[in-house]
Amino acid sequence: MLPIELSVLGSFVLTVAVIVMSPGPDSMLIIRHTLSSGTKVGLATVAGVQMGLIGHNLLAVLGISVLISSSPILFKTVALMGAAYLGWLGIESLRNTATIGVGSDRVEVSSRRAFVDAMITNLLNPKVIVLFLALFPNFVDTTKDNVPAQLFTLTMTLMIINTIWQTPLAFLGKIAKNWLEQPKVQRWISGITGAVLLFFAGIMIYEHLL
16 A cells, blocks of 8 residues: 555656656756767666765655654745745746757767766756755655655655656657757747646645645
8 A cells, every 4th residue: 555645646746747857957968978978878877867866865855854853834834835936947937938958069978977977967956956855745744654655655756757757868869859959849848847837836835825
């Protein structure tokens, strides 16, 4: 039996999926290394991203656990801030019409270098840090005594979604680059991402305030 209700997990999956699929530094780095150094290096980049996410997950789980044990009110405040942050991301996504370039450099890198680059890029991305600490509280039921199991389930779900999306980028680097850099595709992705994030932000704010 899952420690999280299927309806809650489904909402988490949809929210995280649109965030993960939005073109960002991680996806662009994977494509860049794949184009310059091959699929093997691209896969090493994917692995580096996941290692960075593990670091973020550990920090988020620790921080959320401390909030839960120290102050339920503070926990709810952080959750509301997270909902507001998702709403801001949604608005920014709807306003964004610029394309994201992958770059034209063809400098080959080793698998080890690609792994480290991806891990550091992910770990030092402030938006990822804020997103982890802000997003998780909205999907945790603090009235249950299995909070660690809930957090572990959310963590594993995020890792699976991220890997499913990013691995094909390492195999289809050129195709993915050409597709993601099309203005029409950028507008389409930004529109869907913005709408979904605003929808869930509204639900989260409603649930925590009422």
